[in-house]
Structure formats: C-alpha cells, structure tokens
Amino acid sequence: MxxxxxxxxxxxxxxxxxxxxxxxxxxxxxxxxxxxxxxxxxxxxxxxxxxxxxxxxxxxxxxxxxxxxxxxxxxxxxxxxxxxxxxxxxxxxxxxxxxxxxKAGMTVSQIRNLIEQRQQPKKINSIAITLIKSNPYWIVSYTNKDNKLCFATMSYKTGTIKKLIENI
CATH class of the missing domain: 3.10.450.40 (Nuclear Transport Factor 2; Chain: A,)
Structure with a gap:
C-alpha cells in the first residue's frame, strides 16, 4: 500500500x-x-x-x-x-x-482586383503604397500557384504593372 x-x-x-x-x-x-x-x-x-x-x-x-x-x-x-x-x-x-x-489613383481594392485578374495569385501577402523617384506606386507582394514569392510594382494612377519580379 x-x-x-x-x-x-x-x-x-x-x-x-x-x-x-x-x-x-x-x-x-x-x-x-x-x-x-x-x-x-x-x-x-x-x-x-x-x-x-x-x-x-x-x-x-x-x-x-x-x-x-x-x-x-x-x-x-x-x-x-x-x-x-x-x-x-x-x-x-x-x-x-x-x-x-x-482620388487621383487606384484604390487598394482596385489594385487587388487587377492582380487577381492578371496574375491569378494563390495568395496576396500585402499591398502598400510607396514612392519611387518621388512618384507614388503600389507594391504588391503575392504567392503564385507554384508557391513562389512575387512582387509587382504598379502605377498609382493607372494600375499598369511597371515592374514584375516572379518566382523568388
């Protein structure tokens, strides 16, 4: 016991x-x-x-x-x-x-929609506005379908992609 x-x-x-x-x-x-x-x-x-x-x-x-x-x-x-x-x-x-x-440029939701249509990402990580040579641009970080990191630099005014870095 x-x-x-x-x-x-x-x-x-x-x-x-x-x-x-x-x-x-x-x-x-x-x-x-x-x-x-x-x-x-x-x-x-x-x-x-x-x-x-x-x-x-x-x-x-x-x-x-x-x-x-x-x-x-x-x-x-x-x-x-x-x-x-x-x-x-x-x-x-x-x-x-x-x-x-x-009002002089694209909104976050418009940029999100453009990226989803053009790049068809698996996931959008972040969207932020920044300055490049004193001009505003949207920087979008996303993961593509292959799970690779990508960055898109987009015109603030038009949403056109100025620079695209893929598959990091």
Missing part, C-alpha cells in the same frame, strides 16, 4: 513541473512576440502623429509600411481637415512627407 502511494507522488510532481514549464514557455513566447511587434507599432504611432501634424489629417483609415531595400516608407491613409481623402507618405530616413490625393 505504501508503495502505491509513493508512486503517485512522483507522477503528480511530474505533472506540476510539466505544467510550470509549459506556462513559462507560453509566457516567454508572448513576451518575444510582443517585443518583435514593438518597432512597427512605434513606427505606426509616429507616422500617424506626423500625418496629423504635417498633413492636418483628422481621421486615420489605414496604415502601410513598405521597405524597398535602401528606402522605407510609412503611409497613413485618412481624411484631412477639409474631408479630402489623402495618403501621407513618410520617408523613414529624413521624415519627408508627401501628400497624395486618394
């Missing part, structure tokens, strides 16, 4: 220790994930503040981030004090702000 009782105690200890280890791993994962998200969250809040100050943006409707090698741009979509729909494109380096009228 005493042997049976002694055997139950180590099993319970193993379960308690295992539970504690699982909790520590979950908590550590949460902390790591939270720390990994911190830079983009800070960039987003700073970009929104810049857009509100320099572009007089009153209502924010979206945020985009695009990194093209040497240049990173943060774009805040929203309405200015006159109710006009604009994009405030902010260069990470230097903080230069370029204001673009949303």
């Amino acid at each position: 005493q042997r049976q009782r002694r055997m139950k105690k180590p099993n319970r200890r193993i379960w308690i220790i295992s539970g504690i280890v699982v909790l520590v791993i979950l908590f550590s994962g949460f902390i790591i994930f939270h720390q990994a998200e911190r830079p983009i969250a800070n960039a987003k809040s700073e970009a929104i503040e810049i857009a509100q100050n320099s572009a007089k943006m009153e209502k924010v409707t979206g945020f985009y981030s695009e990194n093209l090698g040497k240049h990173t741009y943060y774009t805040v979509a929203g309405n200015d004090s006159k109710g006009k729909s604009i994009y405030a494109i902010i260069a990470k380096k230097g903080g230069k702000v370029t204001i673009v009228n949303q």
